[in-house]
Amino acid sequence: MIELLNVNKTFNGNVKAVDSLNLVIPNGEIFGFLGPNGAGKTTTIKIITGILNADSGSVKVNGIDIKEEPLEVKRSIGFVPDTPNMFLRLKGIEYLNFMADMYDVSTADRKERLQYLAERFGMTDVLYDRIQSYSHGMRQKIVIMGVLIHNPSVWIMDEPMTGLDPKSSFILKEMMREHADKGNTVFFSTHVLDVAEKVCDRVAIIDKGRILFNGTIEEMKEHFNRNESLEKMFLELTDSEK
Amino acid sequence: MKNKTLNLAMILLKNGSGLGLKGSSTATKVMMIVLFAIAIPSMMGGVGAFTVFLIEPLMKIGQQGLVLTWGIGITSAAIFVFGIFYIISTFYFASDVEYLLPLPLKPRQIVGAKFLVVTVFEYIFAAMIFIPIWITYGIRISMGPLYYIYGLILLLLMPIMPLALASLLSMIIMRFTNLKRHKDAFKIIGGLLAMFLGIGINLMMQNMSMNLSPEKLSKLLQQGQNSLIGALPSIFPTAGWAGQALVHSGSLKGLMYFAICIGFSVAVFAGLLALGQLIYLKGVVGLSETGSRRHGHGLQGIDKGVEKGSVISTYTLVELKLLFRTPIYFLNCVIINFLWPVFLLFPFLVRNEEVDMLTEISNAINQSDAGGIILAAFFGLALFVSGSNGIAASAISREGQELYVKKYLPMSYKDQLIAKLLSALTLSYVGIVSMVIVGIVLFKIPVTTGVLVLLTGWLPVLFMCLSGLLIDLYNPKLDWDNEQKAVKQNINVLYSIIIGMGLAAASVIPAVAFKWSITVTLLILCSAFLALDILLYNVLKTVGVRRFGNIDC
Numbered sequence: 001m002i003e004l005l006n007v008n009k010t011f012n013g014n015v016k017a018v019d020s021l022n023l024v025i026p027n028g029e030i031f032g033f034l035g036p037n038g039a040g041k042t043t044t045i046k047i048i049t050g051i052l053n054a055d056s057g058s059v060k061v062n063g064i065d066i067k068e069e070p071l072e073v074k075r076s077i078g079f080v081p082d083t084p085n086m087f088l089r090l091k092g093i094e095y096l097n098f099m100a101d102m103y104d105v106s107t108a109d110r111k112e113r114l115q116y117l118a119e120r121f122g123m124t125d126v127l128y129d130r131i132q133s134y135s136h137g138m139r140q141k142i143v144i145m146g147v148l149i150h151n152p153s154v155w156i157m158d159e160p161m162t163g164l165d166p167k168s169s170f171i172l173k174e175m176m177r178e179h180a181d182k183g184n185t186v187f188f189s190t191h192v193l194d195v196a197e198k199v200c201d202r203v204a205i206i207d208k209g210r211i212l213f214n215g216t217i218e219e220m221k222e223h224f225n226r227n228e229s230l231e232k233m234f235l236e237l238t239d240s241e242k
Numbered sequence: 243m244k245n246k247t248l249n250l251a252m253i254l255l256k257n258g259s260g261l262g263l264k265g266s267s268t269a270t271k272v273m274m275i276v277l278f279a280i281a282i283p284s285m286m287g288g289v290g291a292f293t294v295f296l297i298e299p300l301m302k303i304g305q306q307g308l309v310l311t312w313g314i315g316i317t318s319a320a321i322f323v324f325g326i327f328y329i330i331s332t333f334y335f336a337s338d339v340e341y342l343l344p345l346p347l348k349p350r351q352i353v354g355a356k357f358l359v360v361t362v363f364e365y366i367f368a369a370m371i372f373i374p375i376w377i378t379y380g381i382r383i384s385m386g387p388l389y390y391i392y393g394l395i396l397l398l399l400m401p402i403m404p405l406a407l408a409s410l411l412s413m414i415i416m417r418f419t420n421l422k423r424h425k426d427a428f429k430i431i432g433g434l435l436a437m438f439l440g441i442g443i444n445l446m447m448q449n450m451s452m453n454l455s456p457e458k459l460s461k462l463l464q465q466g467q468n469s470l471i472g473a474l475p476s477i478f479p480t481a482g483w484a485g486q487a488l489v490h491s492g493s494l495k496g497l498m499y500f501a502i503c504i505g506f507s508v509a510v511f512a513g514l515l516a517l518g519q520l521i522y523l524k525g526v527v528g529l530s531e532t533g534s535r536r537h538g539h540g541l542q543g544i545d546k547g548v549e550k551g552s553v554i555s556t557y558t559l560v561e562l563k564l565l566f567r568t569p570i571y572f573l574n575c576v577i578i579n580f581l582w583p584v585f586l587l588f589p590f591l592v593r594n595e596e597v598d599m600l601t602e603i604s605n606a607i608n609q610s611d612a613g614g615i616i617l618a619a620f621f622g623l624a625l626f627v628s629g630s631n632g633i634a635a636s637a638i639s640r641e642g643q644e645l646y647v648k649k650y651l652p653m654s655y656k657d658q659l660i661a662k663l664l665s666a667l668t669l670s671y672v673g674i675v676s677m678v679i680v681g682i683v684l685f686k687i688p689v690t691t692g693v694l695v696l697l698t699g700w701l702p703v704l705f706m707c708l709s710g711l712l713i714d715l716y717n718p719k720l721d722w723d724n725e726q727k728a729v730k731q732n733i734n735v736l737y738s739i740i741i742g743m744g745l746a747a748a749s750v751i752p753a754v755a756f757k758w759s760i761t762v763t764l765l766i767l768c769s770a771f772l773a774l775d776i777l778l779y780n781v782l783k784t785v786g787v788r789r790f791g792n793i794d795c
């Protein structure tokens with residue numbers, strides 16, 4: 001579970017990227033974070049994962065405040081950033097091993113998960129190549145594998161589907177479902193409405209750093225008449241603020 | 243055409259020379275300026291003092307002009323060393339190459355512009371070493387105004403010869419190592435090959451031309467009047483000519499040598515442009531590809547290298563792996579530790595049955611009262627080497643745009659900084675070990691002194707790593723698009739070098755001036771650096787860690 005209470009973040013003294021944000025992401029559901037470009041999705045995610053410090057407000061993950069126990073919180077989170085371009089000079093296997101060490105995964109566990117994940121994402125053949133030689137989608141997959149290898153209870157993903165082929169994207173969605181069904185937290189951002197509609201149990205819509213809607217897909221549909229397409233609702237949502 | 247080259251050079255200078263002060267606070271800027279104001283003069287003062295120390299005995303035998311030739315030779319060697327990394331990085335690995343290639347520019351214009359950019363950067367080094375020697379000599383020998391005018395122009399020309407040689411080697415080697423797969427490996431091999439060839443050629447030429455017969459030598463010595471300058475060989479002939487021009491600046495002979503220097507430099511530059519026109523493109527095209535193997539390892543293959551390790555050691559190892567595998571980092575940060583000892587020997591590696599400089603020096607070293615100076619000199623070298631490798635001073639900058647990754651890892655910032663420190667410490671310490679080996683084998687320093695250096699040398703090295711890391715934490719250069727900018731065009735590395743040189747001078751000068759014994763030197767330097775290390779470590783643990791957490795990314 002993730003709880004954001006009155007979180008604010010301003011860049012360079014004038015760009016208000018996150019504005020008095022309140023959000024609770026419960027366990028057992030896939031939570032989608034929707035919004036147009038520059039809405040503040042990445043900034044919010046960076047605050048939850050400890051990359052950015054919020055100017056004010058509090059962030060709790062599984063009941064623990066990130067300011068008080070940052071390492072404890074980080075250990076429970078698996079994070080997939082929006083640009084998978086890190087550690088390019090490492091081999092895929094070295095990266096996964098690095099992540100496993102960082103998150104304290106035993107040798108036996110990592111071997112087992114590695115085999116399973118490599119097979120499932122079709123990455124077995126390239127594990128011993130440098131990440132530099134991977135395509136965008138392959139890089140995305142290695143980062144996702146790096147998260148899954150330490151089996152965190154909270155998954156946070158910033159636009160995880162971009163660049164994945166349909167098969168990998170399907171596998172990821174399947175895994176998100178399984179993870180949520182086990183009572184864990186799955187939180188991801190997207191601006192593809194189609195994805196949100198198909199995958200999410202609950203969504204929040206953010207624009208200009210403020211939450212405009214927060215509820216289940218059904219509530220959202222009800223809220224904007226059953227027949228209207230999500231896209232139109234979305235446009236309406238973001239426009240109504242002006 | 244000339245204009246296009248110059249224009250391009252100006253643009254490249256403006257675009258690439260952002261040393262990273264832009265975003266920093268006024269306090270940081272002021273601190274840095276103060277640092278410069280203290281470190282540079284003290285470094286130059288050290289060189290000046292050393293010049294005085296050398297010049298007196300030489301004046302007795304009428305060979306004081308050797309100081310100038312040596313000075314120019316050492317400056318040229320230093321420029322060559324720094325230059326060869328810099329040239330390879332700028333000519334071949336800079337990301338601007340990809341933008342320049344599609345433009346309607348001739349290869350020689352690109353080469354010319356990039357060469358000029360590197361030349362301008364090398365003036366910093368040329369000035370720091372040459373100016374104190376030049377001025378000290380001028381004052382001591384009471385030279386006329388022409389001496390100073392020649393000197394200034396010769397200073398401006400000084401980088402051309404060594405940089406041209408560096409470019410020549412780089413271009414030829416990159417032309418022939420530009421193979422399709424394993425790009426990184428070949429970049430590294432190419433860079434190494436160029437450097438070793440450079441050293442090899444230098445040694446060979448020195449050996450060949452130093453074969454003076456004893457009769458001839460003693461005749462030259464008796465002649466006095468700087469007769470040795472002409473006989474002192476170098477891979478950079480300009481060093482000898484420039485020395486002649488300065489020593490005889492009052493006479494026609496000086497003017498003649500001065501003209502030769504200018505003519506030669508112009509010819510070398512023109513030759514380089516012509517060569518660039520011919521082979522530059524063939525070396526540069528397609529450099530950004532990476533090879534991959536794609537052999538199916540199968541499921542059983544995954545067992546390889548997946549054992550659990552401790553967090554700090556894993557992190558340190560990854561830091562080291564990235565340093566070794568990124569060609570620019572490898573050439574600038576790793577290799578330099580192994581090579582500095584060799585490069586510093588350049589001027590001394592002149593062997594000959596009759597005049598064996600090494601033996602002369604080792605005799606001087608083995609005088610009973612020189613122990614303190616040797617130890618201080620090793621501390622000085624350690625400071626200089628660990629400062630100039632820039633590993634600690636670019637430890638944060640090297641993360642670049644991916645720094646955020648380090649923020650979400652469940653590893654405390656303090657442990658991460660310690661791991662970064664460890665990687666820098668390890669590589670720098672290797673530099674000391676290689677220096678000690680060179681010292682024992684070639685200069686015959688007492689083995690006990692060598693062991694003492696190995697036991698205590700980590701103290702100054704740790705200081706350089708701590709101070710470098712702190713500097714980089716305060717003003718990291720994260721906004722780069724190619725790795726070269728993180729290590730080469732990073733002002734933090736320059737600060738680190740300057741601090742290293744300043745402290746080296748501060749360690750060596752009192753040891754020489756007060757003729758400290760080895761015990762006294764050991765006690766004073768070790769306790770001073772231990773205290774500094776403890777102080778800086780505490781700063782890193784508190785302020786540094788906080789700063790790391792606050793870097794926006």
Ligand SMILES: Nc1ncnc2c1ncn2[C@@H]1O[C@H](COP(=O)(O)OP(=O)(O)OP(=O)(O)O)[C@@H](O)[C@H]1O
Nearest residue numbers: 011015017035036037038039040041042043044795
């Ligand atoms: N490092 C930064 N410095 C200054 N402003 C920033 C920084 N990062 C983000 N911003 C600003 O904060 C606002 C929110 O950006 P954010 O990256 O959170 O948007 P986003 O919802 O993730 O958009 P996208 O869908 O394009 O990824 C934008 O106005 C952006 O310009």
Ligand SMILES: [Mg+2]
Nearest residue numbers: 041042082158
């Ligand atoms: Mg985003």
